[in-house]
Amino acid sequence: MSYGSEEAALDEREKAARLYATYGPAVYRRCLRLLGDREASGDATQEVFVKLLGDIGRLEDRETVLPWIYRVATNHCLNLRRNARRRGEEALDEALEAAPHAHAAGLPERQLAQKVLSRFDAQTQAVAVGVIVDGMEHEEVAEVLGISRRTVSRKLDRFLRNARKFLDRSDS
Amino acid sequence: MSARAESRCPSDLRLEAHLLDAERSGLGPHLEGCPGCRARLEEMRRQGEEFRRFVYPATVEAVVERSRPRPWWKAWPVLVPVPALAAAAAVFLLVGPERPPGDYVGTKGGVALAVYAATPAGARLLADGAEVPANAALRFQVRPARPCRLWLVAVDAAGKVSRLYPAGGDGGAELTGPGALPGGAVLDGRAGPERIYAVCTPAPIPFSEVERAARAAAGGGEAAVRSAGALPGLPADASQETLLLEKRP
Numbered sequence: 037m038s039y040g041s042e043e044a045a046l047d048e049r050e051k052a053a054r055l056y057a058t059y060g061p062a063v064y065r066r067c068l069r070l071l072g073d074r075e076a077s078g079d080a081t082q083e084v085f086v087k088l089l090g091d092i093g094r095l096e097d098r099e100t101v102l103p104w105i106y107r108v109a110t111n112h113c114l115n116l117r118r119n120a121r122r123r124g125e126e127a128l129d130e131a132l133e134a135a136p137h138a139h140a141a142g143l144p145e146r147q148l149a150q151k152v153l154s155r156f157d158a159q160t161q162a163v164a165v166g167v168i169v170d171g172m173e174h175e176e177v178a179e180v181l182g183i184s185r186r187t188v189s190r191k192l193d194r195f196l197r198n199a200r201k202f203l204d205r206s207d208s
Numbered sequence: 209m210s211a212r213a214e215s216r217c218p219s220d221l222r223l224e225a226h227l228l229d230a231e232r233s234g235l236g237p238h239l240e241g242c243p244g245c246r247a248r249l250e251e252m253r254r255q256g257e258e259f260r261r262f263v264y265p266a267t268v269e270a271v272v273e274r275s276r277p278r279p280w281w282k283a284w285p286v287l288v289p290v291p292a293l294a295a296a297a298a299v300f301l302l303v304g305p306e307r308p309p310g311d312y313v314g315t316k317g318g319v320a321l322a323v324y325a326a327t328p329a330g331a332r333l334l335a336d337g338a339e340v341p342a343n344a345a346l347r348f349q350v351r352p353a354r355p356c357r358l359w360l361v362a363v364d365a366a367g368k369v370s371r372l373y374p375a376g377g378d379g380g381a382e383l384t385g386p387g388a389l390p391g392g393a394v395l396d397g398r399a400g401p402e403r404i405y406a407v408c409t410p411a412p413i414p415f416s417e418v419e420r421a422a423r424a425a426a427g428g429g430e431a432a433v434r435s436a437g438a439l440p441g442l443p444a445d446a447s448q449e450t451l452l453l454e455k456r457p
Contacts, residue, residue: 056264056272062228065255
């Protein structure tokens with residue numbers, strides 16, 4: 037039991053630092069994948085982990101912690117990319133490379149440009165990134181985002197259909 | 209029989225699971241036969257090392273500091289309940305042989321103890337037997353009728369006696385007036401009953417004496433925790449009271 041005033045505070049600090057050492061690398065890698073910039077990823081990792089530590093009990097559940105960490109980090113980093121694009125910053129506006137084995141039928145190139153992504157709502161963006169950039173199975177994306185597999189398929193279909201239209205218009 | 213390798217390359221998320229626990233990931237056979245995934249895994253390891261060498265040392269203090277709960281007086285601006293609700297909920301537990309002040313609820317005198325649990329909506333005042341999340345954060349307010357030495361302890365169904373306040377020293381905290389106790393307590397996450405005791409004595413008594421009494425009174429399983437009464441064997445002039453909490457998963 038972590039009880040007591042000063043002792044409990046010390047315990048909590050040690051626990052938080054230990055969890056950060058254990059799961060910080062996963063957050064950092066996720067941020068690197070989505071932001072592609074070391075400094076921005078280090079900053080984002082810090083922000084994401086403060087959010088995660090807000091629910092420390094969940095962070096201690098080894099069975100379910102990784103998908104949750106992935107969701108929080110993905111949402112945070114995609115949000116950073118959206119904001120950077122709105123502000124016209126180029127640093128975080130690089131296209132995301134599609135996974136080699138990803139199902140990306142309908143996209144002309146094996147990359148996902150921010151100008152395409154930013155036309156969709158946050159959850160659809162997360163679905164598209166999960167399937168196309170991360171090469172996840174639909175079930176895996178559904179688990180990470182806490183939605184049904186059917187919703188993943190529906191959002192992905194809509195994304196691919198509309199992204200194709202948008203890119204065709206841009207080409208012509 | 210050897211495990212069959214999956215033909216499809218795993219996602220980064222599954223590789224993360226592998227980095228945390230290679231045996232349980234089940235990816236060994238695939239990785240053995242897939243140079244691309246081995247290269248990706250190696251890259252992830254390098255990035256992890258980068259985090260450990262550069263990011264972690266530079267940010268851990270800030271992360272830990274920012275994740276700490278705000279001081280109760282900032283996070284819980286309204287700690288004092290509406291008097292009528294307080295009376296209805298029998299919020300203050302009054303302890304000891306002296307008569308309680310007029311504004312206290314209860315029939316015994318001595319020290320009044322209020323226990324609060326943090327909730328998303330703010331601090332919730334707990335009544336005896338209240339259900340709380342098993343990992344709830346608690347705060348305590350104490351109001352002695354006279355200066356005394358205070359021990360605040362908790363005992364669970366396993367007979368473990370936890371020292372809530374004071375964290376250090378061995379004579380109890382000197383209490384001269386009403387106020388919130390510094391810091392707080394975080395429950396251990398295990399479901400079951402937990403009984404909190406406030407003990408106030410005119411002269412210092414060692415923690416071991418309170419610990420022994422708490423274990424004797426409530427340390428014999430869940431039923432004993434729930435039915436326990438006053439701590440036995442304490443000085444005759446000691447004031448004491450108890451509050452039962454039911455920790456829920």
